[in-house]
Amino acid sequence: MHNILDELKERDLLKQYTNEEKIKNAQNEGAGIYCGFDPTADSLHVGHLIQIINLKRFKDFGFAPIAIIGGGTGMIGDPSFKSEERNLLTLEQVEKNIQGIKKQLDFLIPDISVVNNNDWLGKMSLIDFLRDIGKDFNLAYLLAKENISSRIEKGLSITEFSYTMLQGYDFFRLYEDKNCWVQIGGSDQWGNITSGTDYIASKVGRENSKACGITMNLLTKKDGVKFGKTESGAIWLDKTKTSEYEFYQFFFNQDDEDCDKLFKFLTTLSVEEIKSINEEHSKAPFKRIMQRRLAQEITKFVHGETGLEKAEKITEALFSGNIIDLKKEELLSIVNSMQKIKVENNKEILEFLIDSKIASSKREARELLNDNAITINNINNFKEGTLIDENMFTVDNFIIVKKGKKKYIVIEITQE
Template sequence: MRSILEELKQRDLLKQFTNEEKILNAQNEGAGVYCGFDPTADSLHVGHLIQIINLKRFKDFGFAPIAILGGATGMIGDPSFKSEERSLLTLEQVGKNVDGIKRQLNFLIPDINVINNNDWLGKMSLIDFLREIGKDFNLAYLLAKENIASRIEKGLSITEFSYTMLQGYDFFRLYEDQKCWMQIGGSDQWGNITSGTDYIASRVGRENSKACGITMNLLTKKDGVKFGKTESGAIWLDKDKTSEYEFYQFFVNQDDEDCEKLFKFLTTLPVDEINLIKEEHAKEPFKRIMQKRLAQEVTTFVHGTEGLAKAEKVTEALFSGDLMQLDKSELLATINSMPKIQVKGNLEIIDLIVESKIASSKREARELLNEGAISINNNNTFEENTIVDEKLFTVDNFIFIKKGKKKYFVVEII
């Protein structure tokens, strides 16, 4: 079997690693590999996908995947390259978030070992922390770490300053209890990961330590913007926060120049197969072959084959204009993914079209109606004085209006 390092290099994922010999030994021994997730919300989002896929990737290369949920450290906040202190969450908020993320991870990687670091850190007193952990961290060593040094001038509390020590202790506990010899993370986690390998070496002896770490390149778009940031906010992995259709469309709408990197980072497809998809796409780029295949792969991973089928059904309904084939939940999911225009009810349809800014004037609205260019619920024959009431509602108090062949508007009747 190829080494995991070769796989990461081929995918342009590899940023830094501590010790190649120890990494290869961990792979050969089927050791544990872990990544941490801070429970700042009750769902992960697409920005977390790279590390979730990496845990799956490491599993395919013989490692035992472990996810640490920061039930304790999440109440503090990681200072790594953040511009300011995080708002502190309550214990109840963190507990709810941990439960939500654990369900997601167990679905995405069924045999993953999900562990809450509050199981040990929550039982530790301040004196225990100072004696057990603090004595093994030199102040000069911590201040030299880039993720801490970058915050010193702007202000860094003792609370967040302690984060890297607690994460180092997490690694030690997994090393001792779970045969976990490796930690992975984004490139911004290098300081925290090396705190763990160094702390383990101080506990078991540097010559005896099998601990190692790898960081991955951060996933950014061609313009340098961090992947997953949109004007409307995060793209969540929870279908109740971001519908399967919205999730699918997010990937369908990616730029050609970003697709190859997204394939390498967010799927386990072999690089040779990715290159073939790229070649096929180049012949007829207007068909968006790369985008559609990418959306299929990632949506299937996150939402399963049923979620993909649902996303493709909504996509086809919008393309064909036959929205009435969708059930209520699918219609509402589609509505939630689109901007909405609020208009008062019981207007004549010609006034509704103008107030919704579908047309700029009554004259234009009249022309659209006469040409049959306005369609509501598969009907495009309306008198201009037709009253818009619940008989025209598509679902609940929403009306889907199609202008021409492809342009859709969602009007919310208030």
């Protein structure tokens, strides 16, 4: 088995690392490796997937994975390249978020150790902080860090300025308590990670320290936009916020040009297998082989076999046009994944088609009806004068209309 650095390089993941020999030693010794998650919501989203998959990747190479949830630092905020400070959360909000994130991490990476830095930071007084941590950080050293210097002119509070010191102390606590020698993070975390390795060195002696750090390239799409940002908002890992079907479709709808990188960054498939999938896809791009396999791999990782089966069942139902047999929960997944057009109840079908922008005129609406090109609940032989009312609702107060063979439109029926 080759070492973890070779694996990261092969996948174009590796950005920076502090000391190659220490990283190899940590792998040989099965040392702990950690990354942090801020409890800003009660669920993680696809933007977090890269670090979750990396923890699993390191586990497969013999490391002991640790996730630290910032119950303490999360109440302060991270200055790394943010244009402004975060809204501060209450202790109750943070605790609720921590429980949600912990449950997800325990499911995604069995045997992971999940810790909360509030367990030690919450017990620390200001005097303790200044005496035990602050004196080990030189002001010039901190001001030289890009994640701090880039914010100085725009405004950086003492609260956020302290973050890198607190994160350095987190690394020290894990180093001492959990045999954790490695911290990983995105490339924007380099300053915080090196604060940790330097702080540990100041405590145990530079020649004795086994602490090291690795940063990964940020996952961006071909247009340079950070992956995971969508017009409709975050794609959550919690199925009650983003259904398994919506999650699957998010990856199924990725561009060809982004798929190779997504495979390397977000799956544990070997580079050889990824290359084979690419070659098969290139023979018939219209079959979307890469996208389907990508969606399958990541949906199965996040939602398990049952979640993938549910997503593929809905996808197949939409493709075949037979959605009427789907369960209510599955129909609502379709509704939630699409833009909705509001139309008043009790409309005659020609007016309904025009108001919903399915047809641009009565002439076009009549042509669609004559061609049996409008399908609602498996019925496509509608006549002029048909009333669209609650008897035609597909689920709740929504009607899912199929126009032609493939196009689906979700109509939200409102009361007059």
